[in-house]
Amino acid sequence: MLEKSNVKSSLIPFKLVRYSPAYESQILITKRKLTTLHIPHSQSNLQAVQIKRSNNVSPESKLATSQSHTIISPQNEKNSPLSSPGPSPKIQTNLGLLKTLSWRSKPLLPSLKSPTNTSKTNISEKDELSSPLLKSPKWLLPAINPVISTLFTSKESPISSRSGEKVDLDESMFQKRKKTQDSTxxxxxxxxTSGPKPNSRESSQLVILNNRAYLFGGLSRVKHNDVRELDIMTWTWTYINAQYPPQGRMGHSLxxxxxxxxxxxGSTKHSENLGIRRCTSKVYFFSLGxxxxxxxxxxxxxxxxxxxHAASSLGKYMVVYGGMDPDGHLLNDLSLLDMKTKQWYLPDVAVQGDPGFRSHATLTEVFDEEIKNNYSYNIFSIPTLTKQTSRIANSGFYLFGGLSDDGRPCNKLHGxxxxNGKLIWTEISGNGKPPIPRYSHTACAIRQKIYIYGGRNDDLFQSHGDSCLADLSVFNVDLLLWENVEIEGQVPDGRWGHCMTxxxxxxxxxxxxxxxxxxxxxxxxxxxxxxIAEEWHELDKKSVRKQINIGDEIEKVVDSFIKLREV
Structure with a gap:
């Protein structure tokens, strides 16, 4: 039996393995070339979690403890925050009296403090001088000799890729935009909606194509493999009787x-004998015609x-980063799929700020429409639009949140x-207040803004009685700014594992x-x-007033009827 730790532990819902750098420098041979990894001296000597089998408990439900956290499996949910008792605070919305919620004046969780060992949001003056983070809207140039960051975890070599050759920044290419609004x-x-509405599910995917939304996969009582179509013009659901459907799955990309x-x-089946969640690396194409x-x-x-894993697209390329393997190990590799030729690429990436191992994160593409939807471009020959021709400054892919290599949620933002024909990872430190750490959230982009909604943070359960988040955060890539958000209307309850488009x-x-x-x-x-949002709000207020007036008239009629009966 594993010894209990004196250090206060937090619960996470997956079986994670932590790495232990044994040497200051290690060599990992990839398919491309040799890559030297320099492990900083300041890095703590983390020990791998040992998961022991016993005759009474299945391998998937083993409980492993380490000096910094406790690990449980999805099957052992009696002590998990997902099933822990306690009140569930919710954002209450009165349909009769629509309230205006302003995150500037009323933060979602005002008493929350960022947990230890998570990303730093406030940089001191001393740290700012040596910090590699991006502190203002800056254009990036690659190093002359980029290093490979497409490393992966393995049982034989559980090493880290948290370092790499730094990339110099060229201030002459910075793009700055004027602030137009104080908030979103x-x-x-x-x-x-009408038609056969799909049942609710988690870890499914929803995408838009030709004025229609398509839903696939997810888990409820079973893992789904049905395709549902939503006509956005009429808001009508349709069930598509697809030929040769793949296995039902969750945690996939679409x-x-x-x-x-x-x-x-994605994850297809759970093997009780092996104690793993079966995953796949197969690619499926669904023809709408x-x-x-x-x-x-x-x-x-x-x-x-x-x-x-986190996935996004640009033109004919799908971009995939990180995720979890069948054994629950976190991954940190970056892969590109040419969806026209069906060929995978392992690109060279210059590292200014390595995102490291990550799962349950989001990767959001922010590009001008003429570039994003142009299938003739090679991803390494995307034209760099000037300030005069581009409607979006600092275009690129943005990776946010997720579970990191210490088994905790983070709120780091990487670009x-x-x-110049090269890919560059950099960590971004934007202005404004970033969202709290989370995983299993969703994100999408509309023009130059990234919208992040929901997610889960298990550290919240003790202080707030709920690990689900209901906040909406907005990051402006033009300004590299976390904007304040003013919200009106019927705000739903907090959730995680949802889909968004x-x-x-x-x-x-x-x-x-x-x-x-x-x-x-x-x-x-x-x-x-x-x-449009303000118009909708005004229409709603008029509708509420009309309902109140109708209610008053009905009350008067009822009173008159009662008086007549008394007479």
Whole structure:
């Protein structure tokens, strides 16, 4: 039996392995070249968690403890925050009296303090001089000799890739935009839909293609493999009887490409004998015209099987980062899939700030539409638009949050930029107040803003009685600024494991979990256009007043009827 630690531990829902750097420098041989990893002396000597088998407990439900945290499996949920008793604080919204919620004046969790060993949000003057973080809207240039950051964890070599050759910044290429609004104003509503509504689920994916939203996968009582279509013009759900459907799965990625849906990875089945969650590295294409699934093994540097990875797309390329392997080990490799040729690439990446091992994070693409939807570009030859021709400054891929290598949620923001034919990772320290650490959240971009909603932080359960988050955060990539958010309308309850996608100026949210049950299958909508959101709010207030007046008239009629009966 494992010894109990005196250090206060936190609960996380996955079986994670921590690494222990045994040497100051180690060499890892990849398919490309030798890469030297310099491990800083200040890094704590973390020991790998040993998971022991016993005759009474299945391998998936083993409980492992270390000096900094306790690890439990999804099956051992009696002591998990997901099923722990306690009141569930919710953002209450009165449909009769719509309240305005301002995160500037009323923070979601005002008493929350960032847990230890998480990302630093406040940088002191001393740290700022030596910090490699990006502190202002700056354009990046790659180093002459970039290093490979496409490393992966393995049982034989559980090493870290938290260092690399630094990239110099060219201040002459910085792009700055003037601040137009003090805050972001949004309006929440619940969309009335018709047709066969899908049941609520977690870890599914929702994407937009040709004025329609497509839902695939996820877990409720079973792992789903059905395709549901939502016509956004009529808000009507349709069940698609797809041919040759793949296994039901969760924790996969789904990308819209031309007239097809492209799916990668995910967790399919749980093996009780092996004590692992079976994952896949297969790629499936779904043709909307033929309504048929087709599997492609892929060629080139095919990534390992994984789930809960971060994925995004640019033109004909799918970008995949991190995730979890079948044994629950975190990954930190970056892979590119050419969706036209079905070939995988393991790109060279210059590292200014390595995101490290990460799962349950989000990777959001922020590019001008003429570049994002142009399938003829090679990802390494994307033109660098000037300040005069580009509508978005600091375009790139943005990785936020997730579970990091210490087994805790983080709120770090990293940018993956394309500069002069090279990819560059850098850690971004924006202005404003960043969201609290989280994982299993969702994110999407509308023009130059990234919207982050929900997620889970198990450290909140002791202080707030709920580990689910209900806040909406907005990051402006033009200004590298976390903006204040003013919210009105029917704000839903906090959730994690939901799906989210953007359509025009609206954001659609479906499904997910609370710490007690599955969320309803209602389709929540966020209007991000300030003018439209204000109009919706005024219409709602008029509707409320009309309902109140009708209620008063009914009350008068009832009173008159009672008086007549008394006479």
């Amino acid at each position: 104003y949004v309006y929440w509503s619940i969309r009335d 990308i819209a490409y031309k007239k097809k849906l492209v799916m990668f990875g 033929e309504q048929k699934w087709q599997q492609y093994p892929g060629s080139g540097d095919v990534p390992s099987s994984r789930r809960n 993956l930029f394309i500069r 953007a359509f025009g100026s609206q954001i659609l949210i479906l499904g997910g979990l609370s710490h007690k049950n599955f969320m309803t299958a209602d389709l929540s909508c966020i209007e991000t256009n300030r003018e």
